[in-house]
Amino acid sequence: MNINSCLKxxxxxxxxxxxxxxxxxxxNLSCNFEKKDIPREILYWSSNNNEEISFARFITNExxxxxxxxxxxxxxxxxxxxxxxxxxxxxxxxxxxxxYSNMWQGDVETYAQAGVLVALDxxxxxxxxxxxxxxxxxxKEVTSKDGHIYQIxxxxxPIMMIYNKKILKxxxxxxxxxxYSEFLExxxxxxxxxxxxxxxxxxxxxxxxxxxWWQRLFDFYPLYLAASNGASLIQNDKAVFNxxxxxxxxxxxxxxxKKEYFPKERISARQDPFLSSTIATRFTGxxxxxxxxKFKPTDFEYSFQTMPVPNEHSGPIFTYGDxxxxxxxxxxxxxxxxxxxxxxxxxxxxxxxxxxxTNQLPRRKNIxxxxxxxxxxxxxxxxxxxxxxxxxxxxxxVSVILKEVFDIISQEYxxxxxxxVKTPKEALKDAERAVNLLFIK
Amino acid sequence: MKRKTFIPYLLVSPYVVHFIxxxxxxxxxxxxxxxxxxxIIAPMRYVxxxxxIRLFNDTIFIKSLLxxxxxxxxxxxxxxxxxxxxxEILNQNIKLRGFFRATFFMPxxxxxxVVTILWQQLYGFETxxxxxxxxxxxxxxxxxxxxxxxxxxxxxxxxTWKNVGLYIVLFLVGLQTVPAHYYxxxxxxxxxxxxxxxxxxxxLINPTIFMVVILSTIGGFSLFIEPYVMTGGxxxxxxISAMLYIxxxxxxxxxxxxxxxxxxxxxxxxxxxxxxxxRYVEKDR
Numbered sequence: 001m002n003i004n005s006c007l008k009x010x011x012x013x014x015x016x017x018x019x020x021x022x023x024x025x026x027x028n029l030s031c032n033f034e035k036k037d038i039p040r041e042i043l044y045w046s047s048n049n050n051e052e053i054s055f056a057r058f059i060t061n062e063x064x065x066x067x068x069x070x071x072x073x074x075x076x077x078x079x080x081x082x083x084x085x086x087x088x089x090x091x092x093x094x095x096x097x098x099x100y101s102n103m104w105q106g107d108v109e110t111y112a113q114a115g116v117l118v119a120l121d122x123x124x125x126x127x128x129x130x131x132x133x134x135x136x137x138x139x140k141e142v143t144s145k146d147g148h149i150y151q152i153x154x155x156x157x158p159i160m161m162i163y164n165k166k167i168l169k170x171x172x173x174x175x176x177x178x179x180y181s182e183f184l185e186x187x188x189x190x191x192x193x194x195x196x197x198x199x200x201x202x203x204x205x206x207x208x209x210x211x212x213w214w215q216r217l218f219d220f221y222p223l224y225l226a227a228s229n230g231a232s233l234i235q236n237d238k239a240v241f242n243x244x245x246x247x248x249x250x251x252x253x254x255x256x257x258k259k260e261y262f263p264k265e266r267i268s269a270r271q272d273p274f275l276s277s278t279i280a281t282r283f284t285g286x287x288x289x290x291x292x293x294k295f296k297p298t299d300f301e302y303s304f305q306t307m308p309v310p311n312e313h314s315g316p317i318f319t320y321g322d323x324x325x326x327x328x329x330x331x332x333x334x335x336x337x338x339x340x341x342x343x344x345x346x347x348x349x350x351x352x353x354x355x356x357x358t359n360q361l362p363r364r365k366n367i368x369x370x371x372x373x374x375x376x377x378x379x380x381x382x383x384x385x386x387x388x389x390x391x392x393x394x395x396x397x398v399s400v401i402l403k404e405v406f407d408i409i410s411q412e413y414x415x416x417x418x419x420x421v422k423t424p425k426e427a428l429k430d431a432e433r434a435v436n437l438l439f440i441k
Numbered sequence: 442m443k444r445k446t447f448i449p450y451l452l453v454s455p456y457v458v459h460f461i462x463x464x465x466x467x468x469x470x471x472x473x474x475x476x477x478x479x480x481i482i483a484p485m486r487y488v489x490x491x492x493x494i495r496l497f498n499d500t501i502f503i504k505s506l507l508x509x510x511x512x513x514x515x516x517x518x519x520x521x522x523x524x525x526x527x528x529e530i531l532n533q534n535i536k537l538r539g540f541f542r543a544t545f546f547m548p549x550x551x552x553x554x555v556v557t558i559l560w561q562q563l564y565g566f567e568t569x570x571x572x573x574x575x576x577x578x579x580x581x582x583x584x585x586x587x588x589x590x591x592x593x594x595x596x597x598x599x600x601t602w603k604n605v606g607l608y609i610v611l612f613l614v615g616l617q618t619v620p621a622h623y624y625x626x627x628x629x630x631x632x633x634x635x636x637x638x639x640x641x642x643x644x645l646i647n648p649t650i651f652m653v654v655i656l657s658t659i660g661g662f663s664l665f666i667e668p669y670v671m672t673g674g675x676x677x678x679x680x681i682s683a684m685l686y687i688x689x690x691x692x693x694x695x696x697x698x699x700x701x702x703x704x705x706x707x708x709x710x711x712x713x714x715x716x717x718x719x720r721y722v723e724k725d726r
Contacts, residue, residue: 088695091482114482199567199582209587211675213693265566265587400480404694411678419589419677 047102098332187261250424321393474701528612546606615649
């Protein structure tokens with residue numbers, strides 16, 4: 001049989017094919033109608049790192065044992081370049097879960113304004129629950145521009161300064177450097193050309209020189225929050241970071257690069273520079289503890305300190321908390337029932353499980369004084385430092401263009417701090433102008 | 442009769458469907474997008490010509506275009522000269538000719554990301570092989586990827602290494618089409634190797650050179666992987682290419698309307714350059 005006769009046969013039978021298609025379509029539609037009547041489980045997506053997967057599995061298993069009428073199905077966020085990308089794809093493809101627990105706070109406003117999130121403050125008992133968990137500062141921080149709250153603060157990883165105890169002792173320091181002057185003095189003492197080739201081989205610290213916007217969350221931003229007692233970068237759709245605090249931070253960091261106290265080259269690709277004593281300090285989070293414990297050489301001692309601050313600084317020292325929060329998508333069937341699950345999820349006992357299983361801090365007020373966590377902190381004294389710091393952390397400002405703001409700051413940071421082609425005043429002024437232009441658009 | 446006219450349409454329909462879905466629709470949709478502000482998740486907002494106005498005032502985009510032109514200015518001559526010289530050598534009756542031909546072609550079949558990561562290690566300031574050699578030779582260390590004035594030439598050098606094998610093959614084909622009796626006649630006239638190359642080889646492989654220029658230009662305009670992996674566009678935006686900037690606008694910030702405008706403008710620019718090149722070469726013939 002040749003192709004032509006085959007095609008002719010198909011055309012002659014087109015009525016039959018049409019009837020068959022109609023049957024398939026109607027069967028599919030009826031199946032879909034049937035599916036709607038079945039009460040479905042809550043679909044919960046967690047982060048896809050191993051510790052959080054174990055934690056999420058534990059939580060859902062425990063919940064499902066106790067709540068037969070409302071089952072929760074857990075799965076890690078599907079693999080992708082980043083979880084943010086996957087969430088975006090899910091929103092566009094209308095395949096969002098009911099609950100997602102690893103949302104970067106800075107992204108929430110975009111989704112809230114797109115109308116895909118449940119305003120949690122409209123649910124019965126939510127505000128009372130949130131006020132019991134968080135202080136008013138945190139509640140204000142997570143309140144959206146429209147006055148609603150679309151996220152529940154879940155966990156934080158405050159950025160602090162890790163330091164090598166032995167090196168600082170050898171430098172003659174009795175305590176880790178806290179002010180800019182102390183830090184610069186320690187840097188001067190530690191900088192060294194070990195092999196006399198004319199190039200520095202050891203530096204006081206290191207931050208990524210890459211201009212990717214989020215790198216500034218781990219150097220400029222925590223230093224800015226520390227210097228300014230937690231001030232905003234943007235407020236009421238206007239840049240407010242061109243101030244004395246940002247100026248001091250830029251000047252401080254610029255000095256570190258200019259005097260080669262920080263390397264301009266990327267040294268993160270080789271052996272861990274902190275554990276190999278190539279650098280004496282680093283701005284980092286509590287995740288560093290498990291890494292250091294696993295890979296540190298024998299006799300290596302380290303601890304954590306609040307971020308360096310200007311000499312005249314007074315008051316508590318803030319930092320960036322790297323907050324990850326919980327959101328509920330509008331595609332969920334019954335947000336009120338989901339809130340019941342979330343209250344269980346965020347209970348004190350489960351927050352204790354979180355910190356025990358993942359070494360990440362739950363974002364709840366006075367965690368360092370809460371007796372529920374006391375035993376954990378006794379066993380993990382370094383985590384207690386982060387718990388103290390947790391009283392003075394800030395997340396991000398509420399804005400849909402937050403990434404662009406950080407990108408602009410990062411561009412100016414590179415020009416001023418790393419390459420010194422702009423003065424701190426010029427860089428901040430240019431960044432302010434560029435950010436305000438974004439708001440006008 | 443009707444059935445007979447239906448069959449040809451049915452036969453071409455797979456291509457037509459493919460063309461509509463993957464070519465016509467994306468092009469029309471991207472032109473439509475240029476007049477809108479859209480972040481994928483929120484509804485589109487009509488913004489008239491503001492994306493085009495923004496484009497002409499966008500200093501980073503202008504810088505990215507200049508960077509791309511700098512890359513082309515280094516990469517194309519380097520590519521043509523090195524490919525032609527190597528092809529000329531490999532066209533001679535030398536030992537291990539097959540081995541060398543295969544070796545020069547090897548980087549072409551290796552993934553661009555792998556090559557980029559490999560060169561990133563070579564270019565490393567502290568631990569990179571190139572700087573170690575430089576130190577041994579008594580020179581200073583070079584900031585291959587961290588010095589704003591050197592970073593783009595470093596990328597161009599790497600891109601040439603990656604692609605030269607392909608152009609060697611093209612030139613080898615061109616060289617083998619030159620009739621041998623031209624060289625024999627030149628030998629009788631007492632021409633040396635250089636004179637034969639300039640007077641015979643170059644004019645006769647002109648179509649191949651033109652093809653290599655066109656292919657290198659198109660390839661150069663689409664510069665993306667190298668700066669994306671190696672430098673992220675830095676330092677000081679000295680390696681941000683137009684393609685990388687369009688990607689950043691589209692998939693970092695989800696400015697789909699603006700990214701489409703940049704893409705549309707950039708496509709027109711490439712088309713114009715290729716047309717000019719084509720006209721110039723045709724006139725030359």
